Amino acid sequence: MSKIVSLSKRRGFIFQSSEIYGGVEALWDYGPLGSLLKNNIKKEWLERFVQLRDDVVLIDGAIIMNPNVWKASGHLEHFADPLVECKDCHSRYRADHMADGRFIGEGKAKEKNQCPQCGGKNFTSSKQFNLMFKTFLGPIEDETHQAYLRPETAQSMFTNFKQVQESMRLKIPFGIAQIGRSFRNEITTGNFTFRSREFDLAEIEYFVKPGEDEKIFEQWVNEWEKFIVGLGIKKENLRRYEHKKEALSHYSKRTIDIEYKFPFGWSELTGIANRTNYDLSQHSKFSGKELAYFDEETKEKYIPFVIEPSLGIDRLLLALLVDAYQEVKGGRTETTESTKEEEVVLRLNKKIAPIKVAVLPLVKNKEEITKKAKEVYQLLKPNFICQYDEVGSIGRRYRRQDEIGTPFAITIDFETLEKDDVTIRDKDTMKQERVKIKDLINILKEKLENV
Numbered sequence: 001m002s003k004i005v006s007l008s009k010r011r012g013f014i015f016q017s018s019e020i021y022g023g024v025e026a027l028w029d030y031g032p033l034g035s036l037l038k039n040n041i042k043k044e045w046l047e048r049f050v051q052l053r054d055d056v057v058l059i060d061g062a063i064i065m066n067p068n069v070w071k072a073s074g075h076l077e078h079f080a081d082p083l084v085e086c087k088d089c090h091s092r093y094r095a096d097h098m099a100d101g102r103f104i105g106e107g108k109a110k111e112k113n114q115c116p117q118c119g120g121k122n123f124t125s126s127k128q129f130n131l132m133f134k135t136f137l138g139p140i141e142d143e144t145h146q147a148y149l150r151p152e153t154a155q156s157m158f159t160n161f162k163q164v165q166e167s168m169r170l171k172i173p174f175g176i177a178q179i180g181r182s183f184r185n186e187i188t189t190g191n192f193t194f195r196s197r198e199f200d201l202a203e204i205e206y207f208v209k210p211g212e213d214e215k216i217f218e219q220w221v222n223e224w225e226k227f228i229v230g231l232g233i234k235k236e237n238l239r240r241y242e243h244k245k246e247a248l249s250h251y252s253k254r255t256i257d258i259e260y261k262f263p264f265g266w267s268e269l270t271g272i273a274n275r276t277n278y279d280l281s282q283h284s285k286f287s288g289k290e291l292a293y294f295d296e297e298t299k300e301k302y303i304p305f306v307i308e309p310s311l312g313i314d315r316l317l318l319a320l321l322v323d324a325y326q327e328v329k330g331g332r333t334e335t336t337e338s339t340k341e342e343e344v345v346l347r348l349n350k351k352i353a354p355i356k357v358a359v360l361p362l363v364k365n366k367e368e369i370t371k372k373a374k375e376v377y378q379l380l381k382p383n384f385i386c387q388y389d390e391v392g393s394i395g396r397r398y399r400r401q402d403e404i405g406t407p408f409a410i411t412i413d414f415e416t417l418e419k420d421d422v423t424i425r426d427k428d429t430m431k432q433e434r435v436k437i438k439d440l441i442n443i444l445k446e447k448l449e450n451v
């Protein structure tokens with residue numbers, strides 16, 4: 001994991017938030033490459049679940065909602081983790097994490113129920129700690145003006161159920177999708193971005209007729225897994241975990257997590273829940289507005305059940321980095337320079353790679369070559385996210401691109417000046433082919449689409 005953290009910082013994927021002030025725990029900033037990667041993941045998600053489907057529409061809800069939403073949804077009452085405090089050093093931990101031995105080997109913790117900070121074993125009894133961040137609406141900071149930063153995007157899809165269904169004339173089954181920021185005041189942090197206090201959630205609330213829910217639940221588990229595998233995560237690093245009945249969230253009848261084999265162990269990557277008609281019934285009760293659906297054909301009226309696949313984009317991005325990261329001892333090429341070193345190759349899927357094409361003049365000190373390389377760079381820029389690099393030996397520059405997962409590197413050499421062609425180097429195979437500059441855009445487009 002430390003290698004992923006170091007690569008992320010060194011190459012501009014992820015930085016600790018407010019680092020110059022010593023950082024803030026569990027808050028992260030995405031750098032130039034991380035932002036591009038994150039956007040590409042979101043784009044893929046939108047394409048697959050909104051653009052390519054006829055039955056899912058997108059919304060973009062507000063982060064702060066009417067506080068009654070959280071009463072109705074049960075989050076004020078139930079969205080809490082058990083908290084214990086070390087009586088010796090006053091550090092606070094999640095009681096379940098303390099009891100399951102998660103801290104063993106961390107700091108001074110050698111066994112279960114031992115404080116990593118001071119080694120003490122003296123804890124307060126556990127108290128429920130609500131994970132929602134609080135704020136105030138308007139200038140008066142009292143309880144009547146208290147509001148919350150949403151811990152999930154789901155609720156605005158429930159509160160807008162009727163408006164979306166009517167305005168878009170949707171028939172059940174249909175889904176509402178949303179990607180947006182969510183906030184949780186997590187007690188146990190660590191493991192880089194895995195458990196952040198602010199993160200992007202991509203969720204779908206899929207409304208179905210009661211009775212159809214169990215079958216459609218299975219379909220969404222498969223769809224969700226296919227999407228993750230399609231982005232390049234190796235199947236052998238994924239497994240399913242079915243939540244035990246007694247451990248289900250307050251709204252769920254059935255939940256399956258898809259877990260990923262992170263360097264710190266198998267952990268939840270994403271989850272699919274059968275939320276029944278819990279949320280719509282609760283909002284109907286608390287708002288006094290009817291949220292039932294009327295089926296014009298069968299003349300039936302019912303409160304739909306909801307199947308909810310929910311995916312943390314940041315957690316998926318972390319898994320994608322881990323899965324793509326490969327170290328090659330002694331390097332991949334036979335040249336003397338690289339055989340001495342360890343090479344890092346980020347085997348990211350081309351679809352999500354932050355930089356698609358690197359443009360590299362063979363040498364830096366020949367003006368005809370650098371001029372031509374800059375022309376090629378300008379030609380490609382409107383079509384692909386490109387990077388121009390002329391610093392260091394060509395081998396070193398290839399390796400810099402390999403390390404950030406750039407699928408193609410274009411090299412401009414002396415032959416280019418005579419024949420108006422360049423080489424395309426494929427990151428994964430390291431094979432090079434010569435192509436005419438006039439064909440370059442189409443060839444690259446084809447290669448990038450052909451994943």
Ligand code: GAP
Nearest residue numbers: 152154194195196199269270271310311312315
């Ligand atoms: N609406 C359902 C829901 O919020 P959840 O299991 O609490 O369910 C859904 O969260 C997903 O959000 C998780 O599977 C995970 O991918 C992501 N997630 C949850 N908490 C997170 C955190 N603190 N940091 C990053 N991602 C998180």
